[in-house]
Amino acid sequence: KAGVTQTPRYLIKTRGQQVTLSCSPISGHRSVSWYQQTPGQGLQFLFEYFSETQRNKGNFPGRFSGRQFSNSRSEMNVSTLELGDSALYLCASSLTLDRVTGELFFGEGSRLTVL
Amino acid sequence: QQQVKQSPQSLIVQKGGISIINCAYENTAFDYFPWYQQFPGKGPALLIAIRPDVSEKKEGRFTISFNKSAKQFSLHIMDSQPGDSATYFCAASSYYGSSNTGKLIFGQGTTLQVKP
Numbered sequence: 001k002a003g004v005t006q007t008p009r010y011l012i013k014t015r016g017q018q019v020t021l022s023c024s025p026i027s028g029h030r031s032v033s034w035y036q037q038t039p040g041q042g043l044q045f046l047f048e049y050f051s052e053t054q055r056n057k058g059n060f061p062g063r064f065s066g067r068q069f070s071n072s073r074s075e076m077n078v079s080t081l082e083l084g085d086s087a088l089y090l091c092a093s094s095l096t097l098d099r100v101t102g103e104l105f106f107g108e109g110s111r112l113t114v115l
Numbered sequence: 116q117q118q119v120k121q122s123p124q125s126l127i128v129q130k131g132g133i134s135i136i137n138c139a140y141e142n143t144a145f146d147y148f149p150w151y152q153q154f155p156g157k158g159p160a161l162l163i164a165i166r167p168d169v170s171e172k173k174e175g176r177f178t179i180s181f182n183k184s185a186k187q188f189s190l191h192i193m194d195s196q197p198g199d200s201a202t203y204f205c206a207a208s209s210y211y212g213s214s215n216t217g218k219l220i221f222g223q224g225t226t227l228q229v230k231p
Contacts, residue, residue: 042222058218090159092158097210098210099208099219100146100210103161104217105161106160
Protein backbone atom coordinates (compact mmCIF):
# COMPACT_ATOMS: atom_id res chain seq x y z
CA LYS A 1 0.00 0.00 0.00
CA ALA A 2 1.05 3.59 -0.53
CA GLY A 3 3.22 5.17 2.12
CA VAL A 4 2.99 8.58 3.73
CA THR A 5 2.98 11.28 1.06
CA GLN A 6 4.25 14.77 1.74
CA THR A 7 3.97 17.75 -0.57
CA PRO A 8 5.77 19.75 -1.65
CA ARG A 9 9.08 17.92 -1.33
CA TYR A 10 11.17 21.07 -1.68
CA LEU A 11 10.35 24.72 -1.33
CA ILE A 12 12.14 28.01 -0.94
CA LYS A 13 10.59 30.96 0.86
CA THR A 14 11.80 34.31 2.08
CA ARG A 15 11.68 35.68 5.60
CA GLY A 16 8.25 36.92 6.63
CA GLN A 17 6.34 34.69 4.25
CA GLN A 18 4.17 31.82 5.33
CA VAL A 19 4.13 28.22 4.17
CA THR A 20 1.68 25.34 4.22
CA LEU A 21 2.86 21.74 4.06
CA SER A 22 0.61 18.80 3.34
CA CYS A 23 0.64 15.20 4.50
CA SER A 24 -1.44 12.27 3.31
CA PRO A 25 -1.21 9.37 5.78
CA ILE A 26 -1.28 5.69 4.99
CA SER A 27 -4.82 4.59 4.26
CA GLY A 28 -6.60 3.68 7.48
CA HIS A 29 -4.21 5.56 9.74
CA ARG A 30 -5.93 8.09 11.96
CA SER A 31 -2.92 9.50 13.79
CA VAL A 32 -0.61 12.04 12.16
CA SER A 33 2.46 13.54 13.79
CA TRP A 34 4.81 16.25 12.60
CA TYR A 35 8.50 16.54 13.39
CA GLN A 36 11.12 19.12 12.49
CA GLN A 37 14.58 17.83 11.61
CA THR A 38 17.64 20.09 11.63
CA PRO A 39 21.36 19.29 11.85
CA GLY A 40 21.67 21.19 15.11
CA GLN A 41 18.52 20.17 16.98
CA GLY A 42 17.86 16.76 15.47
CA LEU A 43 14.29 15.50 15.35
CA GLN A 44 11.88 17.59 17.38
CA PHE A 45 8.20 16.95 17.92
CA LEU A 46 5.86 19.62 16.58
CA PHE A 47 2.35 18.25 17.11
CA GLU A 48 0.18 15.20 16.86
CA TYR A 49 -3.37 14.75 15.64
CA PHE A 50 -5.83 11.94 16.07
CA SER A 51 -9.31 12.01 14.57
CA GLU A 52 -9.06 15.72 13.76
CA THR A 53 -8.07 16.64 17.33
CA GLN A 54 -4.68 17.93 18.35
CA ARG A 55 -3.52 15.60 21.10
CA ASN A 56 -0.16 17.13 21.88
CA LYS A 57 2.01 20.06 20.90
CA GLY A 58 5.75 20.48 21.13
CA ASN A 59 7.72 23.49 22.31
CA PHE A 60 7.44 25.59 19.21
CA PRO A 61 6.15 29.16 18.92
CA GLY A 62 2.58 29.88 17.91
CA ARG A 63 3.74 30.59 14.36
CA PHE A 64 3.65 26.83 13.91
CA SER A 65 0.17 25.44 13.57
CA GLY A 66 -1.53 22.42 12.11
CA ARG A 67 -4.79 20.73 11.49
CA GLN A 68 -6.21 17.40 10.46
CA PHE A 69 -9.13 16.83 8.17
CA SER A 70 -11.89 14.23 8.35
CA ASN A 71 -10.04 12.04 5.83
CA SER A 72 -6.99 12.09 8.19
CA ARG A 73 -4.94 14.23 5.82
CA SER A 74 -3.02 16.89 7.69
CA GLU A 75 -1.49 20.26 7.01
CA MET A 76 0.95 22.32 8.95
CA ASN A 77 1.46 26.03 8.56
CA VAL A 78 4.34 28.25 9.52
CA SER A 79 3.69 31.97 9.46
CA THR A 80 6.17 34.84 9.46
CA LEU A 81 9.03 32.60 8.43
CA GLU A 82 12.44 33.05 10.03
CA LEU A 83 15.82 31.85 8.79
CA GLY A 84 15.88 29.31 11.62
CA ASP A 85 12.76 27.62 10.27
CA SER A 86 14.85 26.10 7.47
CA ALA A 87 14.53 22.39 8.08
CA LEU A 88 13.19 19.08 6.90
CA TYR A 89 9.60 18.75 8.08
CA LEU A 90 8.59 15.14 8.53
CA CYS A 91 5.10 13.78 8.77
CA ALA A 92 4.39 10.37 10.26
CA SER A 93 1.23 8.35 10.45
CA SER A 94 0.12 5.42 12.55
CA LEU A 95 -2.95 3.38 13.34
CA THR A 96 -3.04 4.44 16.97
CA LEU A 97 -1.53 7.01 19.32
CA ASP A 98 0.11 4.31 21.40
CA ARG A 99 3.58 3.75 19.93
CA VAL A 100 3.66 0.17 21.18
CA THR A 101 0.68 -0.84 19.06
CA GLY A 102 0.96 1.85 16.43
CA GLU A 103 4.26 1.94 14.55
CA LEU A 104 5.13 5.36 13.17
CA PHE A 105 5.60 5.47 9.42
CA PHE A 106 7.44 8.55 8.22
CA GLY A 107 7.17 10.29 4.89
CA GLU A 108 10.23 11.56 3.02
CA GLY A 109 9.68 15.06 4.28
CA SER A 110 9.31 18.58 2.94
CA ARG A 111 12.62 20.42 2.72
CA LEU A 112 12.02 24.10 3.52
CA THR A 113 14.69 26.71 2.87
CA VAL A 114 14.11 30.22 4.16
CA LEU A 115 16.20 32.95 2.56
CA GLN B 116 13.99 15.24 32.04
CA GLN B 117 12.55 14.77 28.60
CA GLN B 118 15.93 14.39 26.93
CA VAL B 119 17.43 11.32 25.36
CA LYS B 120 21.20 11.51 25.02
CA GLN B 121 22.85 9.54 22.23
CA SER B 122 26.48 8.72 21.55
CA PRO B 123 28.66 8.64 19.58
CA GLN B 124 27.76 11.33 17.09
CA SER B 125 29.54 9.44 14.33
CA LEU B 126 30.96 5.95 13.96
CA ILE B 127 33.17 4.27 11.41
CA VAL B 128 33.27 0.47 11.38
CA GLN B 129 34.90 -2.05 9.09
CA LYS B 130 32.70 -4.48 7.21
CA GLY B 131 31.98 -7.47 9.41
CA GLY B 132 32.56 -5.54 12.62
CA ILE B 133 30.16 -4.67 15.43
CA SER B 134 28.58 -1.23 15.59
CA ILE B 135 27.45 -0.05 19.02
CA ILE B 136 25.36 3.05 19.67
CA ASN B 137 24.35 4.10 23.16
CA CYS B 138 21.49 6.13 24.57
CA ALA B 139 20.58 7.35 28.04
CA TYR B 140 17.36 8.82 29.37
CA GLU B 141 16.14 10.52 32.51
CA ASN B 142 12.37 10.16 32.52
CA THR B 143 11.40 6.93 34.27
CA ALA B 144 7.92 7.20 32.77
CA PHE B 145 9.27 6.23 29.35
CA ASP B 146 7.98 2.80 28.47
CA TYR B 147 8.87 2.30 24.82
CA PHE B 148 12.31 2.61 23.26
CA PRO B 149 12.57 2.36 19.46
CA TRP B 150 15.51 2.74 17.14
CA TYR B 151 15.06 4.36 13.76
CA GLN B 152 17.26 4.14 10.67
CA GLN B 153 17.41 6.99 8.19
CA PHE B 154 19.04 6.98 4.77
CA PRO B 155 19.84 10.25 2.96
CA GLY B 156 16.75 11.73 1.36
CA LYS B 157 14.41 9.40 3.20
CA GLY B 158 12.35 9.60 6.33
CA PRO B 159 13.30 7.57 9.42
CA ALA B 160 12.10 3.97 9.48
CA LEU B 161 11.54 1.83 12.54
CA LEU B 162 14.34 -0.69 12.94
CA ILE B 163 13.69 -2.39 16.25
CA ALA B 164 12.05 -1.46 19.56
CA ILE B 165 12.01 -2.65 23.15
CA ARG B 166 9.90 -2.24 26.26
CA PRO B 167 11.38 -2.02 29.77
CA ASP B 168 10.12 -5.45 30.83
CA VAL B 169 12.87 -7.19 28.83
CA SER B 170 16.63 -6.67 28.90
CA GLU B 171 17.41 -7.64 25.34
CA LYS B 172 15.68 -7.99 21.99
CA LYS B 173 17.23 -9.39 18.86
CA GLU B 174 16.06 -9.17 15.28
CA GLY B 175 18.49 -10.56 12.76
CA ARG B 176 21.79 -8.70 13.06
CA PHE B 177 20.24 -5.98 15.22
CA THR B 178 20.05 -6.23 19.02
CA ILE B 179 18.80 -3.80 21.64
CA SER B 180 20.25 -4.12 25.13
CA PHE B 181 18.27 -2.40 27.86
CA ASN B 182 19.43 -1.53 31.38
CA LYS B 183 16.49 -0.20 33.34
CA SER B 184 18.41 0.59 36.53
CA ALA B 185 21.03 2.60 34.63
CA LYS B 186 18.39 4.14 32.35
CA GLN B 187 20.42 3.23 29.31
CA PHE B 188 19.84 1.28 26.15
CA SER B 189 22.01 0.47 23.20
CA LEU B 190 21.86 -0.81 19.65
CA HIS B 191 24.31 -3.45 18.48
CA ILE B 192 24.69 -4.16 14.78
CA MET B 193 26.50 -7.44 14.27
CA ASP B 194 28.42 -8.23 11.08
CA SER B 195 28.02 -4.63 9.93
CA GLN B 196 27.61 -4.20 6.17
CA PRO B 197 28.14 -1.19 3.88
CA GLY B 198 24.37 -1.16 3.33
CA ASP B 199 23.97 -0.39 7.04
CA SER B 200 25.60 3.01 6.47
CA ALA B 201 22.91 5.44 7.62
CA THR B 202 21.95 7.69 10.50
CA TYR B 203 20.52 5.93 13.54
CA PHE B 204 18.24 7.56 16.08
CA CYS B 205 17.20 6.22 19.43
CA ALA B 206 13.93 7.46 20.85
CA ALA B 207 11.66 7.12 23.84
CA SER B 208 7.96 7.43 24.41
CA SER B 209 5.56 7.41 27.33
CA TYR B 210 1.99 6.72 26.39
CA TYR B 211 0.09 6.50 29.62
CA GLY B 212 2.17 9.17 31.34
CA SER B 213 1.54 11.83 28.75
CA SER B 214 -2.21 12.22 28.41
CA ASN B 215 -2.51 9.53 25.79
CA THR B 216 -0.03 10.74 23.24
CA GLY B 217 2.53 8.95 21.15
CA LYS B 218 5.08 11.74 21.16
CA LEU B 219 8.60 10.44 20.56
CA ILE B 220 11.66 12.07 22.10
CA PHE B 221 14.62 11.45 19.80
CA GLY B 222 18.32 11.28 20.48
CA GLN B 223 20.63 13.45 18.39
CA GLY B 224 21.49 10.70 15.94
CA THR B 225 24.58 8.69 15.05
CA THR B 226 25.98 8.66 11.53
CA LEU B 227 27.34 5.20 10.84
CA GLN B 228 29.76 4.49 8.03
CA VAL B 229 30.66 0.89 7.31
CA LYS B 230 33.82 0.61 5.23
CA PRO B 231 34.08 -2.24 2.72
